[in-house]
Amino acid sequence: MNKPHLATDGGSPVRTQPFAEWPIFGELEEKLVLEAVRSGNWGGVSPDKIRQFEEKFAALHDARYAISVNNGTIALSIALLAGGVDAGDEVIMPPYTFIATATAALLIGAIPVFADVDESMLLDPERVEAAITSSTKAIIAVHLAGAPANMTKLKEISDRHGLVLIEDAAQAVGARWEERGVGAIGDLGTFSLQSSKNLNCGEGGVILSNNEALADHAWSLHNCGRVGNGKWYQHDIVGWNFRFSEIQAALAVAQLTRLEDQMAIREQRAKQLNDRLSAMEGIRTVAYDSRITRHANHLYLFKLDRGITDQVDKADFIRKLNAEGIPVTDGYVPLNANAAIINRTRELLGVERRYSCPAAERAADKEVLWLYQNVLLGSESDIEDIAAGIEKVIQSYQ
Ligand SMILES: *Cc1c(COP(=O)(O)O)cnc(C)c1O
Numbered sequence: 387m388n389k390p391h392l393a394t395d396g397g398s399p400v401r402t403q404p405f406a407e408w409p410i411f412g413e414l415e416e417k418l419v420l421e422a423v424r425s426g427n428w429g430g431v432s433p434d435k436i437r438q439f440e441e442k443f444a445a446l447h448d449a450r451y452a453i454s455v456n457n458g459t460i461a462l463s464i465a466l467l468a469g470g471v472d473a474g475d476e477v478i479m480p481p482y483t484f485i486a487t488a489t490a491a492l493l494i495g496a497i498p499v500f501a502d503v504d505e506s507m508l509l510d511p512e513r514v515e516a517a518i519t520s521s522t523k524a525i526i527a528v529h530l531a532g533a534p535a536n537m538t539k540l541k542e543i544s545d546r547h548g549l550v551l552i553e554d555a556a557q558a559v560g561a562r563w564e565e566r567g568v569g570a571i572g573d574l575g576t577f578s579l580q581s582s583k584n585l586n587c588g589e590g591g592v593i594l595s596n597n598e599a600l601a602d603h604a605w606s607l608h609n610c611g612r613v614g615n616g617k618w619y620q621h622d623i624v625g626w627n628f629r630f631s632e633i634q635a636a637l638a639v640a641q642l643t644r645l646e647d648q649m650a651i652r653e654q655r656a657k658q659l660n661d662r663l664s665a666m667e668g669i670r671t672v673a674y675d676s677r678i679t680r681h682a683n684h685l686y687l688f689k690l691d692r693g694i695t696d697q698v699d700k701a702d703f704i705r706k707l708n709a710e711g712i713p714v715t716d717g718y719v720p721l722n723a724n725a726a727i728i729n730r731t732r733e734l735l736g737v738e739r740r741y742s743c744p745a746a747e748r749a750a751d752k753e754v755l756w757l758y759q760n761v762l763l764g765s766e767s768d769i770e771d772i773a774a775g776i777e778k779v780i781q782s783y784q
Contacts, residue, residue: 394709395782400775401711405768408760409586410644411637418636428632435635440592442642446560447567447575449594451601454630454638455608458556458578461591462490464628465574466524468593468604469550471496474734475523479554480509480535481720482746483528487554488727496523497731500722502743506672507531507687507754510745511539518543524550529558529568532584532682532759533674537563537571544572552576555594559585560649562680569594574604579638584652584684584759585645587637590630652683652762655769659686659762662773668694668780670753683762687717689753698783700752706782712775717756720746 393399422428422435430436436454444452455461471477473495479487481500488498499522501513509527525544527535537553544551551572555561559577561568569575574597577583579590593608595601602614603623611625612618664671670689674681690698700716707714721727722741732738761768 393778394706399709399711400778401771403711405713405761406763408758408763409581409641410648410763411640414643415637415640418640419633422632422636425632430630430632430635433632433635435632435639436630439635439638439642442639443577443592444594446642446645447569447594449567449570449575450596451570451594451598453593453601453605453608454635455591455593455628456630457589458576458580458583458591459486459490459493460608460628461576461578461593462487462526462552462554463493464604464607465552465576465593466491466496466550467494467607468600469524469552469573471523471550474521476519476521477524477526478514478517478522479526480507480528480530480746481722481741481743482507482718482750483530483554483721484556484718485721485724485727486556487526487528488721488724491526492727492730492734495734497521497734497739498721498727500720500741500743502745503530503749504745506533506674507746507749508533508535509540511536511543514540515543518547518549522547522549524552526552526554527572528554529561529682531685531687532558532561534558534561534563534568534678536675536677537568538677541572550574556580556583556591557684558682559583560645560680561678561682564677565679570596573597574600579634582758584648584682585638585641587634587641590634590638648763649680649682652759653681655762655764655766656681656683656686658766658769659688659772662769663688663776666773666777666780667691668698668783669776684759686757686759686762688755688757689749690755692753694783695752698780700755703779704755706779707775710775710778712772713757713761714776715756715758717754718750720750723747
């Protein structure tokens with residue numbers, strides 16, 4: 387991608403320089419990791435950095451309780467279990483998400499049920515309501531790309547039907563819905579600290595909740611079924627070891643100090659790109675709900691306009707844009723069409739289930755394009771290059 391090359395028109399590409407690197411770190415990360423190493427308290431049996439991290443992370447999201455765990459997938463499985471989801475229960479989720487949203491449910495024997503997304507690629511509450519059956523136990527709202535799903539409506543639906551509402555906020559650290567931090571708006575919320583995410587310590591995850599009983603249950607599940615103030619070998623429920631470590635927490639604490647500045651830069655660059663692309667023929671920007679008072683910009687999504695998708699093939703558009711040095715990517719294949727999910731669900735149920743999700747399928751096949759968050763950490767002229775590349779490729783079809 388970043389090597390000199392020719393654009394597909396045979397001329398020189400719009401961009402030959404690489405975009406901003408990820409992760410960004412410095413002396414603070416080295417200092418805090420060294421402190422954790424020298425403490426000898428690596429696993430965090432008497433947590434110091436883990437506690438600091440959890441307090442700061444909870445405060446950032448207006449949550450009372452935070453439990454750090456080994457990754458975001460397990461965070462979701464634990465949240466489902468803590469919420470009372472059992473083998474055979476149905477969990478409604480959007481098809482347009484990373485596979486872990488569904489595999490976290492399958493890991494505990496629960497059945498993913500797909501409700502289609504809206505124009506902004508977020509779970510559509512009306513589709514959720516239509517998918518509820520007597521076996522439904524939970525809803526997972528995915529804050530895709532860093533944009534919170536409609537938590538007001540989803541909460542109203544989950545309350546009315548007595549369901550557990552979980553936020554998969556893996557991509558949405560720092561995001562806000564109606565001025566409120568994501569993660570503890572629903573019953574439980576989960577985050578990922580994996581390398582690609584906006585807050586990264588290599589691997590890791592967090593569970594948030596404002597409900598003390600749910601938080602205690604989640605804590606116990608991630609720590610071998612131990613009891614909060616109990617004896618070391620007291621295990622009142624079956625749990626596992628899904629703990630975080632002090633070394634990971636040291637990195638996460640350091641990275642947290644950089645988050646606000648990085649969020650502000652991403653916001654400026656996303657706005658700049660929106661302004662450029664919304665004026666461009668053939669391209670559509672994503673219109674987000676105004677109740678999203680902070681978008682975490684983990685991904686920048688934009689679309690090929692429906693009016694041109696008969697002439698402009700998405701794969702061809704991506705190939706041309708990549709040849710211009712612009713690292714645009716294809717994005718997810720909707721999970722309702724994913725063989726692993728379909729097969730595992732059939733194994734668990736004994737029958738095959740197929741879901742039709744035309745909005746997600748159409749967008750994924752023909753319209754939606756992604757840029758990763760690191761691209762938004764560059765300069766204004768980086769964004770100008772991206773816009774120029776997109777404009778050039780769009781014009782090549784005319
Ligand atoms: C990254 C991600 C996860 C899984 O997190 P891991 O830490 O990689 O296990 C789950 N859901 C979504 C939407 C994600 O983007």
